[in-house]
Amino acid sequence: MNVSVALPETALAARTARVAVIAAKHADDVDHAGRFPKEAVDALKAERLLGIQIPVHLGGEGASLEQIAEVCSTLGQACSAVAMIFAMHQIKASSLVEHGEESEWHTQFMRRIAAEQLLLGSATTEGGIGGNLRNSICAIEREGTICRLQKDATVISYGSDADAILVTSRAHADASSSDQVMTVFLKDQYSLEKTHVWDTLGMRGTCSDGFLFKAEAPAVQIFAKPFAEIAAQSMLATSHLLWSAVWHGIAADAVMRAQSFVRAAARRSPGIVPPGAIRLAEVSSKLQTVRSNVIAGLRAYAETKKDPDALMSMGFAVTMNNVKICSSETILDIINHALLICGIMGYKNGTPYSVGRHLRDAHSAQLMISNDRILGNTANLLLVHKQDTSLLG
Structure with missing residues (x-):
């Protein structure tokens, strides 16, 4: 640890x-x-x-x-x-x-x-299972001290530019789809055959193309701990929290652009409150909601990580799921408000108030991992877990 x-x-x-x-x-x-x-x-x-x-x-x-x-x-x-x-x-x-x-x-x-x-890349998605990172079709093969893996990875985060890729797979050929391991493969240990081009609405610069991934490496590069434990004890929390921090940054810059627009309008008409000022006040409170949500999640993780069993509890999973849902949905509302404040100058590209890129990038938030999948998981957990209603936890 x-x-x-x-x-x-x-x-x-x-x-x-x-x-x-x-x-x-x-x-x-x-x-x-x-x-x-x-x-x-x-x-x-x-x-x-x-x-x-x-x-x-x-x-x-x-x-x-x-x-x-x-x-x-x-x-x-x-x-x-x-x-x-x-x-x-x-x-x-x-x-x-x-x-x-x-x-x-x-x-x-x-x-x-x-x-x-x-730079570490990630290959958890796969043809046939989509974005369900807790299931794999491919299986790692072990032969003596060597392991081999072939994976039809529909997305590998900046795969062509990573120095190493962490890849999930079934633990062996007879393992169930959820019996997974994760393996580190170095750049000189794998080949990438591009199968899908990352031509997307937003987050275009992440260049997360799809590849047929083929690798051979020493078997010691397989994590000893099952991926189920790795996902529950570190990946679940760090994914939702760090993604949410990124989304907060995107939304914060959109709000700053909207604030600059309102201030410029106020300077042009001294003594008159610009039309967008009220919306700016509204969006400020929404941004604070996202900030508070992320901070609360970070603090919850810092407290909970002292106990590995607590990290795998239903209550902690619900908390982290809620952080992701709140952040990913609220930022779209924030950036839409910023767009309304800036008007055509926010809609046009290349102006100091442009927020089109922000809005397109923010739409990825509800898809990484799908909010519908997360809400379904939370719904199942809440069937057996009592919702925490305390203020301070």
Whole structure:
């Protein structure tokens, strides 16, 4: 388990701010061209932000999830794609940090992440199961000290640009679809044959194409802990919380653009309250709701992670599901408000008040993982679990 130490907030904020400047400069081009945000990812590596979650004794900085979420939000205000790439990388890193030190190979791999600033990709989706990450069709094959895997991955997060990919599969050929393991494969251990092009409405710069993934590596690269435990004890929480932090950043930048628009209107007509001022007040409260929701979720995780059994409880799953649902749905309302405030100047691309990219990127939030799937899961849990109605938990 990772033991976090105090990472100077000012130092981390300054490093993040430098990356955000670069990310914002290229954000519109990244979106328009649907290209990988190489400039900003190179800046993440130069600022050594990819290894901040790795424990100090392994060469990292032991950053807390709260600190990582703040980086996600800041980057989200600059470029949604960069922020999502950083979040996805840190979600994968959390699996290593929380479950990898039992293995010498995974421990040494964490050292490499910190030293070499390796970018981690994810391959959990698969043809035939869609976005249900708790089921797999493909099965890993073990032959002596070697393992092999072939997976029809409909989406691999920035697959062509990752330095390593963490892949889920059935534990063996006779395993059920939910009896899964996760394996780390390094870039020189796999081949990618593109099968789907990532031509999407938003989040275009994440370049999450589909591939036929074929890999061979030492079997020690398979996590010892079943994926069911990894998902429940780290991935569920870190995914919902860091994604929500990204979405907060997207919405926050849209609100800032709307505020700038209202202020400019007020300067043009002194003494007259601009028409969008009331909507700006309304949207400010909605943004605060998202912020409070994410902060409450981060605190709940910090408290609950002290007990591995509690991390796998129904109550904790409901809490994390609710964080994701609230954040992903509310940001669309926020950005729509910003659009109404800015009017045609927000609708047009290339203006200081443009929020079209924000709105398109935000629509991905309800699809990662599908809100309908999450609500169905929560509904089943609430059939047997009493809803927590206390104010302070």
